[in-house]
Amino acid sequence: MDKVCIKFYANKVWSCGETYESLMWYDKTTEKPTLEKMNELYELLLIDEMREKRNQLLKESDFRVLPDYNKDKELWIEYRQKLRDLPTIWVKGMEFPEKPS
DSSP states (O other): OHHHHHHHOTTSOEEOOSSGGGOEEOOSSSOOOOHHHHHHHHHHHHHHHHHHHHHHHHHHTGGGGSTTOOTTHHHHHHHHHHHHHHHHHOOTTOOOOOOOO
């Protein structure tokens, strides 16, 4: 829960541990978010984290699709396409595509 609070409620006053029950809401400007809202925000956080990792993997493999790169270029193109497709098919716990060896 603390990761959700840090990302979505950084400007509010709270203290938090790993569970909803540990969330102490001190902010007077808004009510404490419900467990359902926190779970919804957690899902959004996971999607953001997946996109960040996906973007990093794409960045790390950019050079492998340059015109003068020849080793297994087609495999890298396929891998990168799988990474780009990931946000449309991703579900929590899904593994990232395996890099070509």
